[in-house]
Amino acid sequence: MASVGDRFKTGETCVASGVYGFGGYTDGTSSPPPTQEERVISLRQGHVFPPIRSSNRGAYWLLHRLH
Structure with a gap:
């Protein structure tokens, strides 16, 4: 189980x-910075962490908050 503050990277499967x-x-x-819409995402368990498109x-x- 993941805890708030855990770090994941693009391509990994979301565990929580x-x-x-x-x-x-x-x-x-650190540049270019991601767009405002890309800075925070909601992701479901089993989905793959995306790149900054x-x-x-x-x-x-x-991880900021569990659902």
Whole structure:
């Protein structure tokens, strides 16, 4: 089970339904920033963590709240 604050990355399967926030790019860079709509996502268990589509790059996702 996931806990608030746990970090996941693009391509991993979501283990807990919840609200996730952008936690940085997987390549360590910081620009360009994701769009406002991409910064926070709601994801269901079993779905795959997405990339930041506006820059087509992998991202880290931090669990903010469980559903």
